[in-house]
Amino acid sequence: MTIRxxxxxxxxxxxxxxxxxxxxxxxxxxxPSDTNDVIARYAIASSNDVQDxxxxxxxxxxxxxxxxxxxxxEILDAIGSEIIQRQHELGDLLARxxxxxxxxxxxxxxxxxxxxxxxxxxxYRSETEGYRSLRQGISLEVRREPIGVVAAITPWNFPLxxxxxxxxxxxxxxxxxxxxxxxxxxxxxxxxxEIISRAGLPEGVFNLVMGQGTEVxxxxxEHADVAGVxxxxxTAVGRKIGATTFARGGKMQLEMGGQNxxxxxxxxxxxxxxxxxxxxxxxxxxxxCTASSRLIVxxxxxxxxxxxxxxxxxGLRIGDARNPDTEIGPVVSEAQLNSNLDYLRTxxxxxxxxxxxxxxxxxxTPGWYLSPALFTHxxxxxxxxxxxxxxxxxxxISVSNYDEALLVANDSDFGLSAGIVSNDRKIIDHFTAxxxxxxxxxxxxxxGMDFHAPFTGxxxxxxxPPEKGSHCREFFTNSKVVHANYGERLKPKKEGS
Ligand code: NAD
Numbered sequence: 001m002t003i004r005x006x007x008x009x010x011x012x013x014x015x016x017x018x019x020x021x022x023x024x025x026x027x028x029x030x031x032p033s034d035t036n037d038v039i040a041r042y043a044i045a046s047s048n049d050v051q052d053x054x055x056x057x058x059x060x061x062x063x064x065x066x067x068x069x070x071x072x073x074e075i076l077d078a079i080g081s082e083i084i085q086r087q088h089e090l091g092d093l094l095a096r097x098x099x100x101x102x103x104x105x106x107x108x109x110x111x112x113x114x115x116x117x118x119x120x121x122x123x124y125r126s127e128t129e130g131y132r133s134l135r136q137g138i139s140l141e142v143r144r145e146p147i148g149v150v151a152a153i154t155p156w157n158f159p160l161x162x163x164x165x166x167x168x169x170x171x172x173x174x175x176x177x178x179x180x181x182x183x184x185x186x187x188x189x190x191x192x193x194e195i196i197s198r199a200g201l202p203e204g205v206f207n208l209v210m211g212q213g214t215e216v217x218x219x220x221x222e223h224a225d226v227a228g229v230x231x232x233x234x235t236a237v238g239r240k241i242g243a244t245t246f247a248r249g250g251k252m253q254l255e256m257g258g259q260n261x262x263x264x265x266x267x268x269x270x271x272x273x274x275x276x277x278x279x280x281x282x283x284x285x286x287x288x289c290t291a292s293s294r295l296i297v298x299x300x301x302x303x304x305x306x307x308x309x310x311x312x313x314x315g316l317r318i319g320d321a322r323n324p325d326t327e328i329g330p331v332v333s334e335a336q337l338n339s340n341l342d343y344l345r346t347x348x349x350x351x352x353x354x355x356x357x358x359x360x361x362x363x364x365t366p367g368w369y370l371s372p373a374l375f376t377h378x379x380x381x382x383x384x385x386x387x388x389x390x391x392x393x394x395x396x397i398s399v400s401n402y403d404e405a406l407l408v409a410n411d412s413d414f415g416l417s418a419g420i421v422s423n424d425r426k427i428i429d430h431f432t433a434x435x436x437x438x439x440x441x442x443x444x445x446x447x448g449m450d451f452h453a454p455f456t457g458x459x460x461x462x463x464x465p466p467e468k469g470s471h472c473r474e475f476f477t478n479s480k481v482v483h484a485n486y487g488e489r490l491k492p493k494k495e496g497s
Pocket of ligand 1: 232258
């Protein structure tokens with residue numbers, strides 16, 4: 001439900017137990033391309049709201065977990081259809097509040113719709129697997145049952161796609177949901193919730209509670225009636241959530257940060273390598289967990305690659321995310337911009353050389369604009385190569401050969417996405433087998449877009465069953481092993497046997 005304040009600023013409520021519930025407090029959502037533009041004011045959930053949302057979701061479990069495949073399909077498919085039909089409007093809102101370019105934002109809205117449609121179809125996949133028992137005449141099957149109330153806690157950088165790939169499977173497998181989006185993107189979350197609220201779900205099956213992570217998110221994670229937490233966000237927060245969830249015996253699926261390498265070898269096609277690096281490092285303003293922040297380049301191609309990058313970067317169009325000509329939008333918030341500036345300062349102090357970019361830019365409207373930055377002479381020990389930067393900043397690390405490149409690529413606390421640009425099949429095979437990452441890109445820019453395949457990482461990047469595709473069933477269901485004797489008389493055991 002939307003109501004307007006006296007100055008015509010819309011205010012948006014939480015959705016709890018089938019109702020749009022007003023709150024005592026609201027927070028403003030600001031457009032990073034034009035900080036004078038306040039999008040709306042969004043409710044901050046109280047601890048009572050969280051309590052009510054979890055209790056509504058728990059009460060709705062028996063109804064929803066007993067719904068038929070057909071009922072689930074119709075609802076999820078209808079949600080997907082509406083998102084796709086409204087992708088331009090939703091994409092525009094996403095670009096306005098998060099700063100992703102319009103093209104990327106519309107594509108993300110489309111993907112969110114497709115995710116609902118994919119999981120709509122998944123409801124028809126058999127949830128039971130049969131096995132041959134070791135005992136004659138005994139039937140043995142493994143059933144899948146929903147886990148219960150799922151808390152979906154999401155970050156700001158994919159405000160439609162990530163909630164979609166958590167909410168859609170949670171509902172498809174018969175769970176109920178309490179959704180806690182990131183504060184910076186309440187608009188996209190609210191729009192998604194509004195669509196879900198009209199799709200015909202029984203009361204309490206889906207709930208939206210907006211507000212601060214440290215309060216609203218933490219209250220959800222601590223709640224004894226939340227059976228599972230599916231979280232995407234930073235590694236620091238993920239670890240905290242993981243410890244709390246583990247301590248109370250909850251299930252968890254944690255997708256966290258990245259520091260992703262892209263290896264460029266001497267035999268690489270230069271033009272493609274530059275395009276993959278530009279896309280991977282700077283598109284979505286570098287605010288992707290899969291961003292290629294470390295460009296590991298062999299000596300033979302290093303200088304030509306760096307020169308070509310410089311040339312390409314000087315032509316990048318940085319501006320208002322909603323301007324169709326813009327290639328790189330603003331940084332999402334002032335805090336994020338300051339964090340990027342800190343990384344730039346430290347990199348210089350540590351001895352990396354700034355080739356281009358890293359400057360705050362002025363545009364027609366006040367916004368958090370930063371020109372994409374490229375460092376050379378970076379080493380794997382530098383903070384900029386070890387921590388997740390999460391901004392339009394990349395560094396080139398020069399290496400002598402493929403072996404060293406692989407060593408540097410794997411020398412990281414993260415292990416999400418790793419890429420290589422080369423035409424040497426033997427090396428590519430070796431890299432694929434030996435790189436420590438959940439996702440590998442061969443002669444492609446970094447991505448995690450295929451919703452029917454798992455999305456997963458290693459080390460500090462992921463914990464628990466993967467997201468997306470049928471693989472996410474491991475998180476959203478519990479197994480039950482059923483041994484049955486339908487009429488076979490078990491022979492009595494002989495004495496002494
Ligand atoms: P964040 O960790 O600050 O917040 C993520 C979510 O957790 C938000 O909804 C936030 O409100 C909530 N939260 C914060 N503190 C909490 C607490 N104590 N208890 C419960 N909830 C809490 O992350 P962010 O800044 O929103 O997003 C950027 C991060 O997300 C980056 O590290 C990025 O790599 C990561 N990310 C990972 C993936 C992936 O799939 N691996 C995808 C996208 C983003």
